[in-house]
Amino acid sequence: MNERIYRVLEFNKIIEQLTHQAATELGKDLCSQLKPSIDLNEVKETQHETDEASQVLRLNKTIPLGGIFDIRASIKRSVIGGILNADECLDVANTLYGGRQVKSFVEKLEEELPILKELVQRIFPLRDLETNIKSCIDDHGHMMDSASVKLRSIRSSIKTYESRLRDKLDNYTKTKSNMLSDAIITIRNDRYVLPVKQEYRGSIGGIVHDQSASGATLFMEPKTVVDLNNQLQESRANEKQEIERILRELSEYIASNETYIYENITVLAKIDFMFARAKLGKQMKAAMPSVNDRGIIKMQQARHPLIPLDEVVANDVELGETYTSIVITGPNTGGKTVTLKMIGLCTLMAQSGLQVPAFDGCEMSIFHNVFADIGDEQSIEQNLSTFSSHMTNIVNIIQQVNHKSLVLFDELGAGTDPQEGAALAMSILDEVVSRDARVIATTHYPELKAYGYNREQVVNASVEFDVETLQPTYRLLIGVPGRSNAFDISHRLGLNDSVIRHAKSLIGVDSKSVENMIASLEQSRKLAESDYQEAHQILLESEQLKQDIEKEWKQFKQKREELYKKAEEKANKALQKAREEATSIVDEIRNMKTQANIKEHEWIEAKKMLDDAKPNLSSKQPREDKSSSEPETELHPGDEIKLLSVNQKGSILEKVTDHEYLVQVGIMKVKVKRSDLQLVSKQRQINDKPLATVKGSNYHVRTELDLRGERFEEAILKVEKYIDDALLAGYPRVSIIHGKGTGALRKGVQELAKKHPSISTYRNGEAGEGGSGVTVLEFR
Known part of the structure; x- marks a missing residue:
């Protein structure tokens, strides 16, 4: 890619914005080096990386990238035998801790994040190294007394020497304060001294380490404390040597884990880079292409x-x-x-x-x-x-x-x-x-x-x-x-x-013609846009009206079912009471059968007739009694009927006479009089229109709906209307094309499918159907 194009198109400004989104110096370094790739697979991979980080941001979760440092120079110096200072060792420990936090954060996420979860598997938690450093160096970069037994002993002796020195010098400030410029103890050349007036130099005695600008004050170390000061300096030298020894050991330990540490910071840099790209996309309200x-x-x-x-x-x-x-x-x-x-x-x-x-x-x-x-x-x-x-x-x-x-x-x-x-x-x-x-x-x-x-x-x-x-x-x-x-x-x-x-x-005439043509195109476009807006508004109103009607119809059917149920319960109670009374009467008469000489099979037949007297009530609609004055409906072949004498459903095969029909009941064909037949439903008319046409309209429905580029709310409204149209068209299944994108539209479509009463199942498309960019709906 031509470098000049970055300046002309201001791509460098995008890089600056991206760099500000990175949380670590490692991530900022990768951001500043970003260049467009010409490899299709590489671009797809980086886009998926950015999309995964965007999914985490959409969950309002923040990845813990704090406390991670660019320790590459320190690692390199430790490998060639250099001794790292306490701050450098602490940065290594903090970076290892930060890596463990990132690994734990990603592993706890329940979402499918294959790239991120594969990356954090490469983070090696060097707990021993981290613990060793933290047990020697505190959060402020100071070597702690607990770093070694020898260091603790040396620092104890230093405190003892300092205490004895102060006691002796305090005696001078109390007894010979007239010889001192100020009754204080101070330090020159890392040794404890007193500010002595020039004229009393001989009276105090000792070593002069410094003097004031005027020469009136000499900073003297009395002879009585010279040995103590020497012992203190020796202990401090021992302390420095012990600290250097501890830092050398830690540096060698760090160098021995060079490979793992480099791998950790490489992964952390890439994760920070991914999230920087995702944060920039969120800031711009951008989408994955x-x-x-x-x-x-x-x-x-x-x-x-x-x-x-x-x-x-x-x-x-x-x-x-x-x-x-x-x-x-x-x-x-x-x-x-x-x-x-x-x-x-x-x-x-x-x-x-x-x-x-x-x-x-x-x-x-x-x-x-x-x-x-x-x-x-x-x-x-x-x-x-x-x-x-x-x-x-x-x-x-x-x-x-x-x-x-x-x-x-x-x-x-x-x-x-x-x-x-x-x-x-x-x-x-x-x-x-x-x-x-x-x-x-x-x-x-x-x-x-x-x-x-x-x-x-x-x-x-x-x-x-x-x-x-x-x-x-x-x-x-x-x-x-x-x-x-x-x-x-x-x-x-x-x-x-x-x-x-x-x-x-x-x-010229040609210029006029061109301008007139352009003006005509603009006018046509504006009229088309106006007509589109008006049609769109009418469509929205129609959809709202349709939803209101469907809601009221559903409420009506629900109320009707409730009334049918109450009526049937009431009828059942009345029949049960009548049956119990009739059974009681029959039992009483039966007790007298020996006097009436009634045979047993006649009682069984009477009992069966009593059982059959209960009408067959439907929860859907009550059975209508045929009036003797009601004219009989003419029946045609294919009509569904009910044979009243045997309480079975069948269908008309042909008309024999004006009052007799040949009917099919189960596997039997019988001739039956019209008076013994009840019409259940007329033969359904065959719809000559193609399946892609909604019944009762000229509106054609495709077997797929393309939502790509639609806003979420408008897309969901379109899906609801499309499902109604597809059901009316009699489709067994349809496809909703929503694209892959952020996945928000796919999730919305599948949530709608899950709740829709007419949809039995839904699934992502197969490889040949569009994959996860398509949802296939199966109707009941």
Whole structure:
């Protein structure tokens, strides 16, 4: 990748923002070295790494990266035999502790995070080394008395000598205070001394270590304390030697674990790097792009990453599938250059493993080179004009461009004669397009407004300008070339109408035709947008009305079921009471059967008739009694009926006479009179419409619903409506395409499926169905 492109597209500013997100010097070092990759698998891997870290951030959990230091230089010095100081040893211990904390944090996460969990397995907890260092050095970097028995003994003797010295010198301050400039004990050259007046030098006696600036005061060590001071200095020298010995042992211990420590800090640096990328993505409200090597770019509501969220205007961008080049026209300060830089910068970010500021479902391509000719690069030192500077850069681009290149031209052909510049611009575009590169160019030339209409791989675009407010809207309009607003703007600013009319008469017929065509396209677009908004509002209202009706219908059915249940319970109680009374009467009569000479089988038959007297009540609807005056409904073959004499359901096979039918009941075919038949349901009419058509409408339903690029709330509403339509169409299963992205949309769809009463199961798509980017729903 050309290093110059990082400066032109301001990729270095992205790196600065990324570096600020890192928590450790190790991570900051990796961030500062970040460069776009041209390897598709490597880019996919880094994007998945960033996405895993983003999942942790979405859980509002903070990875503990505090207390981790860049100890690489210390480790290297210990390996070559150097002795680390106490602070360096403490940094090693703290880094080992930080690594253990990170490992524990990731292992406790319940989410599927294969990359992070594989990384922390490489962290080796060197507890013995960490404990040894912490047992010798305190949190402030001081060697503790407990570091060794010898050190404890030496420091005890030092305290004893210091105490005895102070006692002796205190005696001087009390008994000979008149000989002292001040009754205090001080230190010179690491030895305890007294401030003695010059005239009493002989009276005190001893060694002079220093004197005041005036010479009136001498700092003397009395003879009586010289031996004690010597013993104190010797103990301090022993202390220093013992501390050095302990630090040498710790340094050797650290050097012996060099491999494990280096592996730990390498993993910690990578984890910090991953989370820095994720934090930057969260700050930009960015999404993970899917990556391809076919030159296809698709971004919905993409934003320039360096413009504040409350100021930037989002735009939809597509390139590389239907067309390979976009020519953008429009006024100055209208946002053409910003759009150009946004596409180039998002490309570099995606290839660097960074998320891009766009909606979920965005798609970016891997380019081996991104070229840009943007801005005025006039060089006074090289004596080049603006045109010459641009042309020198363009020549270099054309020499290197191929089908793996993304080329960005800003004001192509500017800086020279307009007619020649326009012709040169079209020729350059033709050359670059012919090499199958992906091209985005901006221009002022009216000749290029019709360029896209004559080339299959090129599409026109423009940045919108509001003539009423005389302000650009910064919206990118794909398929509509920009038109000149000079006359409209001049009129709004008060220029005389006669001057404007005269100016219009001076422009050519072709220019007028092009401007009229563009004006017509803009008007058609605005009408289409207005109609879309109105239709969308009606759709929302209809969906709300449908939901209200379904809710009331559900409540009605529930109430009806409750009433049926109460009626059946009441009838059952009445029948049970009547049956008990009848049974009691039959039992009494039976006791008298010997007098009445009634046979046993007659009593059994009477008992059976009593049992059969209970009607068959349905929980769905009460059985209707046929009125003798009600006319009999004519039955047809295929109608479902109930044979009243045997209380069995069957179907009509054919009509024998006006009052007799041939019916199928189970495996039997019998002729039955019409009076013994009750109609259950008429034969269902065959729907001649295709399965993809919702019954009762002309609305066709596909077997899949594509939600990529949709906002979460709108997507869920669409899924609810689509499920209703698919159920009406009679589909056994459908597919919901939501893309992989952050996984939020997939989770929302599957939560909805879990609660929907008409969905039996749901699953992720198979390898040939779209994988985890698709959810397949099975209906009951």
